[in-house]
Amino acid sequence: MPKQPRIRTDGPREFRIITESKRLCPSVALSPRLRAYFQKFSSETYRSFPWRDSGVGAFELLIAEVLLRQTKGDDVVGPWLALMAKYPDASRLSRAREGTLKRILQPLGLQNQRARALREIALALVAWHQGRVPLTLQELLRLPHVGMYAATAVSCFAFGERLPIVDANILRVFRRITGVNLKRDLRRSPEAWSLAWSILPRKASEHNYGMLDFSALVCSPTKPRCEVCELRAICAYGLRARP
Numbered sequence: 001m002p003k004q005p006r007i008r009t010d011g012p013r014e015f016r017i018i019t020e021s022k023r024l025c026p027s028v029a030l031s032p033r034l035r036a037y038f039q040k041f042s043s044e045t046y047r048s049f050p051w052r053d054s055g056v057g058a059f060e061l062l063i064a065e066v067l068l069r070q071t072k073g074d075d076v077v078g079p080w081l082a083l084m085a086k087y088p089d090a091s092r093l094s095r096a097r098e099g100t101l102k103r104i105l106q107p108l109g110l111q112n113q114r115a116r117a118l119r120e121i122a123l124a125l126v127a128w129h130q131g132r133v134p135l136t137l138q139e140l141l142r143l144p145h146v147g148m149y150a151a152t153a154v155s156c157f158a159f160g161e162r163l164p165i166v167d168a169n170i171l172r173v174f175r176r177i178t179g180v181n182l183k184r185d186l187r188r189s190p191e192a193w194s195l196a197w198s199i200l201p202r203k204a205s206e207h208n209y210g211m212l213d214f215s216a217l218v219c220s221p222t223k224p225r226c227e228v229c230e231l232r233a234i235c236a237y238g239l240r241a242r243p
């Protein structure tokens with residue numbers, strides 16, 4: 001019998017950082033240019049993943065976001081499709097056999113931790129939310145194994161909330177552009193969330209997908225393509241990079 005998941009107590013603190021950073025939102029000189037650029041980028045370079053399709057529900061998206069942690073989107077496609085075919089809802093995932101789950105997750109690595117996380121999330125959804133994904137950011141942040149990135153991504157992409165999303169890749173882009181040594185721990189980096197709020201347009205989901213794609217395709221971790229990047233003239237890192 002699987003253990004009952006424990007409710008997270010750090011969720012509300014994370015909720016405060018995300019929401020209060022909106023009030024701290026600086027009037028960054030770069031903001032209008034960044035906002036305009038990411039809007040253009042998202043309309044031109046839209047990566048296609050099955051969890052981005054319009055018919056995908058909040059549960060499927062939540063599972064995808066959990067799998068995407070420290071993993072490339074292309075690698076997640078196969079295991080995510082297999083999971084969704086076998087366990088299309090929280091109730092079925094909560095009763096999944098551990099061995100079967102691990103087999104599906106094996107190509108991603110860390111299958112023991114990932115299998116445990118998925119089952120605990122599913123159990124929490126069944127125990128506290130009748131098997132449904134909660135609608136509010138606060139409740140999402142209380143789920144086990146759901147951090148600031150996954151919670152804001154589900155709120156924005158599945159429920160249409162106007163929220164910024166910041167993951168390690170977007171944080172890297174912000175650090176490079178501003179030249180500011182923003183803290184890598186998203187729970188201790190209200191400045192990063194403030195900057196994300198400051199460039200967020202009304203249509204948040206397209207912008208957020210654009211930011212994720214830009215961080216993967218242009219401002220990548222090891223080989224940023226500064227030579228073709230349109231932000232180079234206003235980017236602290238790009239200005240220092242050799243032509």
Ligand code: SF4
Binds near residue numbers: 220
């Ligand atoms: S100029 Fe280089 S470092 Fe700056 S945002 Fe563009 S790709 Fe990233």
